[in-house]
Amino acid sequence: MAVITPETEDDPQIYLLDPFFYPCCPSTTPDPASSAARLIKGLQANELTTSxxxxxxxxxxxxxxxxxxxHVDNVLQTLKLLSNTSSLPLVEDWDSHPNATFAETFSVTFPDDLNDAIRGPIEITEHHSYVAASLLGARARSMGMLTTPDIVxxxxEGLGFPDEVLFHYEGDIAEIAIIGACVQLLGGASSLVKDQPDRFAKNKILAALDRIQxxxxxxxxxxTKDHLQKEPLVDLSSAEIVTNLKEKGWHFIVDV
Structure with missing residues (x-):
């Protein structure tokens, strides 16, 4: 059994947003519509700004x-609702772009931050943030919210495709790369197989997984192998990934 332990997070902005998603209990799964409504209300009351x-x-x-x-899917669904809300206040001057919408600004900041978290080489001290970014990237890609080359x-790299190995990971770092690849396949393989059928053919992926010891x-x-062999191939939600792996004896994260 593998247990991934989260690193300490010091960004105070994270906790400022908590009440909008977790108004009562931090263990309660956020409701996307309610969370979006609270964020919109905060913007309208000038408690928050779009930027x-x-x-x-x-x-x-x-x-x-x-x-x-x-809870990843629920938060992503909240942000999809925000991105589709035309009445949100505009950002007057963002990156030399006047009157930018939330959707326009978020479509830049989100992939930038995600790429920074997942771009190699992997550092052993950031193992959990890498796996977390893999889950987030897979689900965001599956939901049509982004597509970035670093994620793919x-x-x-994690599967060890001979023509795409850049960092030649070994030992514990290779294990982290494998975990990240498997999590991405569970949460977002369908788009890879559909959009890049030569690069990510099912048989090629399964053969790579067979080689991993x-x-x-x-x-x-x-x-992951059992999931990929299902027809039709349907991506698992973040909750399904966590629950199914826990039932198999593999814990994505320690209980918090």
Whole structure:
């Protein structure tokens, strides 16, 4: 059994957003419509600004993936609702772009922060943030919220595709790369197989997983292989990933 332990998070912006998603209990799964309504109300009351949300939400998403991984989909759905709300206040001057919308600003800040968290080489001290970013990236990609080369490249690296190995990970760091790749496949393989059928053909992915020798994460690898062989291939939600792996004896995160 592998247990990934979250690193300490010191960004105070994260905790400023907590009440909008967790008004009562931090263990209660956020309701996207209610969370979006609270954020919109905060913007209308000038408790929040659009520019603040665009920069604070990506770290909040990464923190959620690290500490409450099963809630990732709910927070992402909240942000999809915000992005589709045309009445939000505009950002008067953002990156030399006057009157930018929340959707425009968030579409830049989110992939930038996510790429920073997942871009190699992997550092052993950031193991949990890497796995959390893998979950977040997979689910955001599956939900049509982003597509970035660093996220997809980390899957190929973790699987050890011979023509795409850049960092030649070994030991514990190789294990982290494997975990990240498996989590991405569970949460977002369908778009990879559909959009890049040559690079991520099912048989190619399964063959790569067969080559991986990992006693520590054999449960995760087997579960990933079983999932990929299903027809039709449907991505698992963040809650399904956490719950199914826990039932198999592999814990995505320590209980918090």
């Amino acid at each position: 603040f949300l665009a920069t604070a939400l990506p770290p909040f998403l990464l923190h959620t993936a690290a500490t409450r991984p099963g 490249g980390s899957v190929a 990992s006693k520590e994460n054999d449960v995760l690898i087997k579960f």
